[in-house]
Amino acid sequence: MSDDRDERIRQRAYEIWEALGRPEGGQQQHWTQAEAEILADEGHGTASAPEGTEDLVPDGAPKRR
Secondary structure, eight states: OOHHHHHHHHHHHHHHHHHTTOOSSOHHHHHHHHHHHHHHHTTOSOOOOOTTOTTBOTTSOBOOO
């Protein structure tokens, strides 16, 4: 994976973590979601949301109900 892509994934994972209220744990889940989003943006296949992230809108913020 390129350094640029890793940095974009890291930044997106951080944004997801912040949007969720900075919870303890979940780093792998945030990274996986961020990676899927970045790869989808780059046009690499289809990305599905990791389990437990279906309640997030595309920017990573929780959906309002």
